[in-house]
Every structure is written in structure tokens, then in C-alpha cells.
Amino acid sequence: MDELGHVNNAVWIQLVQKIAVAHWQSVADPEHKAAYYWVVVRHQIDYLRAAREGDRVVARTWVGDAPQGARFDRFVEFTGEDGKSRVRCRTQWAIIDKATARPIRVPPEVIAPFLAQV
Template sequence: MSDDWDYASPFTLALVPAPEHIDGLGHTNNAVYVQWCEQAGWAHSEALGLSLDDYRRLDRAMAIREGHYDYLLPSFEGEALLLSTWLTASDGRLAMERRFQLRRASDGVTLMRGRWALVCIEISSGKPRRMPAEFVAVYEAAVVS
């Protein structure tokens, strides 16, 4: 498989659709892709050094304000897949952008692309709040262009 990802230095999860991921049309259900993106986002955040425990301790979270997914081609049970994610923008105060790319491992063909617009919220109130210094330090350093 080629290394031609949409952005440099991807954080990548290897995935294989299981029988429970397959819908009535015989391919991986689109909702499963959304769940996988959530898994990849959390795994990337944890790899960068910010966990759910940190979010709770700081009473802050990066919440999805908007999600967009382009489902380009289907995947099927047992197919080896690679889902990559990147932080692609941050204003250093309130908002960030996360991108996703799902590719078939055998030939590198892109099956799905996704984009999240994220906003920092105070967990206790649900209201938008400025990112704490820990978020800025960790997430800003991970932004790719």
C-alpha cells in the first residue's frame, strides 16, 4: 500500500469489519464508520497525552459541533482497513478541526473521508469555553497542514 495519505504523519488504526458491522446491503454500515472515527479520535488524543480523565479533571472537552462524511466506496466483512486521523486546524482558543481517511489496506484505495469541526466546552455546563493551556500545548503541537 502506498503512503499517499491526505496529510503527513497520520495517526492510524487497523480495522476489520466483523459480521455485526455489515448491513442489509452486504457492506459495512456507514454508522460503523462514524463509530470508528470516534475511536480513532480518542485513541489519537490519548496518544498525544490527553485522556477522558484529563478532560474530566479540567472540566473541558473538545465536542463535535459538526461532522461531515464522504462515503466513497463500500468495505466488506473481513477486509483489512486503515483509518487515519489528523488535527488540521486550531484557533488556539475555542475551535479545532479533525480529519479522517479510511483506506483499504490491500490497495490503498480511499473508502471514506471525514471532517469534524470541534469546539471546546465546559463539561459541567455544556457551554463553549476557552481551551485550557494543556489542550493548547498538546493539540497545537499536533496540527498538520
């Protein structure tokens, strides 16, 4: 919480990352999980309404339309019980090949299961 009693910015970032990792773990092929990992390149967060201690929010996540080289966009929206958005986030991730520890172009077969969900 911050001085105004709002959820702290760092908390939103931690939640966004946990949601992204959980989405990857639940959808990605086991071979892809073994071969690649993702790192955050950029967070862009819009704080629309305050969330305070005790408020209940629902998170929804989805991926962007298509990767750009090694980078891919993920979106997360937190909605309050009143149905109004509290926070919207666009996060850019880069895929890293575990064998080389270097970024690679996102393979179509890696992203396909995520695009099918949209």
C-alpha cells in the same frame, strides 16, 4: 452491515469517535484531560469506496490548522489494503470546560501538541 453488505454508516461514525478520543487520550496533557472534554458538533463524511465484512482498513487522523473559537476540525481517513481511500471524514468538535459545563475558546496550550504532530 447494510443491505448491500457494506459497512454501515453508523459504524463509521463510531469508529471516527473512538479514534478521536484515543488521539486525545494519547496526546493531551493530563491537566487538560482533567479540565476539558470535547463534543461533536458536525460530521461530514465522504464515502468513496465500499468496505465489506472481512476487509482490512487503516485509519489515519490529524487535526485542522487552527481552532475557531471553541470549535476545532479533526480529519480521519480510512484506507484499504490497496492503498485507496474508502472513507474520509471531517468532524468538528467543541471544547467544553468541565468546571462550568460551557464551551470556551480553545486554549493555545491545549491544541499545541496536536498541531506539532502535523
